[in-house]
Amino acid sequence: MQRYLDADIDATPLAGKTIGIFGYGNQACPQALNLKDGGYSVVIGLRTGSPHRETAEQSGFSVLDIPEVVKQADLLMLLVPDDQCAPVYDAHIRTSEKTGLAIGFAHGLCLQAGWLKPDPRHDIFLVAPKGQGRGVRQKFQDGSGVPGLVAVHQDVSGNTEALAMAYAKAIGCAHTGVFQTSVSEETISDLFSEQTVLCGGLTRLIRMAYETLIEAGFSAPVAYFECLYEVKLIADLIHEKGIAGMREGISSAALFGDIHEGDRVIDSHVRENMRQTLARIQSGEFFQAFQAEIDSGFPEVRDAMLKDRAHSIEQAHRLLH
Numbered sequence: 001m002q003r004y005l006d007a008d009i010d011a012t013p014l015a016g017k018t019i020g021i022f023g024y025g026n027q028a029c030p031q032a033l034n035l036k037d038g039g040y041s042v043v044i045g046l047r048t049g050s051p052h053r054e055t056a057e058q059s060g061f062s063v064l065d066i067p068e069v070v071k072q073a074d075l076l077m078l079l080v081p082d083d084q085c086a087p088v089y090d091a092h093i094r095t096s097e098k099t100g101l102a103i104g105f106a107h108g109l110c111l112q113a114g115w116l117k118p119d120p121r122h123d124i125f126l127v128a129p130k131g132q133g134r135g136v137r138q139k140f141q142d143g144s145g146v147p148g149l150v151a152v153h154q155d156v157s158g159n160t161e162a163l164a165m166a167y168a169k170a171i172g173c174a175h176t177g178v179f180q181t182s183v184s185e186e187t188i189s190d191l192f193s194e195q196t197v198l199c200g201g202l203t204r205l206i207r208m209a210y211e212t213l214i215e216a217g218f219s220a221p222v223a224y225f226e227c228l229y230e231v232k233l234i235a236d237l238i239h240e241k242g243i244a245g246m247r248e249g250i251s252s253a254a255l256f257g258d259i260h261e262g263d264r265v266i267d268s269h270v271r272e273n274m275r276q277t278l279a280r281i282q283s284g285e286f287f288q289a290f291q292a293e294i295d296s297g298f299p300e301v302r303d304a305m306l307k308d309r310a311h312s313i314e315q316a317h318r319l320l321h
């Protein structure tokens, strides 16, 4: 897989274009600021009554109603929540008679789930920064940049890949590396990692370890330090040096414990569970469950978040924050 850096990507396809950013949230705000710093012409599209209008205006952006952005911009980035991409597209972009529009997303979920069925007139692409919005801004400012994945979903003009690569470069991804993928590969792998490692897996691992210590009579602050607080230290080490590098930097007891006990804790049952999770995403079962949750107003999510707040690990967390 080729790694594209700044010098490998032609910025010309984006030159002189007006970029319309929909939303001003986690991804939209940093991407818009990076583009502005790079000298690109950016307009922000927000709905009436948006609480982000003032902040965007204070940062020097022209903030317009969404239909006006569709009229003015050549390239539209839909940086609104994934479940809102299709409603926004259907209401404001599909209905536009304008030709030559290119539409970009920061994640392929709405396309892969089949929620958004693109109009055949539009170029459709993905530029997915592999990091949170604040990292997209911070790393752009310090010159490092978060890596990004680029995919072309629908190419009418014949220019979509070049445009998407230029956009990835403009928001800073090519400082570290831009990689080409497909919407399917980006979406499925992103959801899989969220469910098994980053969100679903890590939180269960932390809580289960914490609860095991509490059950055995350890105090909450001590259990919190060992099972949650120190996660960042090891995650940072793995992020910087890889797993082998992390192992070279820890104590001999930690290293032996890792190698001797790790496979017993995370055993073959977990691997089988991961395979089933991947299969549920690939078959579309996850999309159906998520759609049902959206349609009923997120009851499962709200219930879990209420329970989260009541867990004693959160009280221990507040001791330090």
Ligand SMILES: NC(=O)c1ccc[n+]([C@@H]2O[C@H](COP(=O)([O-])OP(=O)(O)OC[C@H]3O[C@@H](n4cnc5c(N)ncnc54)[C@H](OP(=O)(O)O)[C@@H]3O)[C@@H](O)[C@H]2O)c1
Pocket: 022, 023, 024, 025, 026, 027, 028, 046, 047, 049, 050, 051, 052, 053, 078, 079, 080, 081, 082, 084, 087, 088, 105, 106, 107, 128, 129, 130, 131, 132, 133, 134
């Ligand atoms: N979160 C991340 O760091 C991250 C990382 C990688 C990729 N992504 C992807 O980036 C995309 C955006 O995610 P995000 O987390 O940045 O979203 P977000 O912060 O939740 O987006 C909030 C913005 O979207 C606007 N919005 C919401 N519903 C809207 C609607 N129906 N019509 C018009 N505007 C609407 C909000 O409007 P108001 O101003 O009116 O509230 C707000 O400005 C998603 O595809 C996501 O998967 C996110």
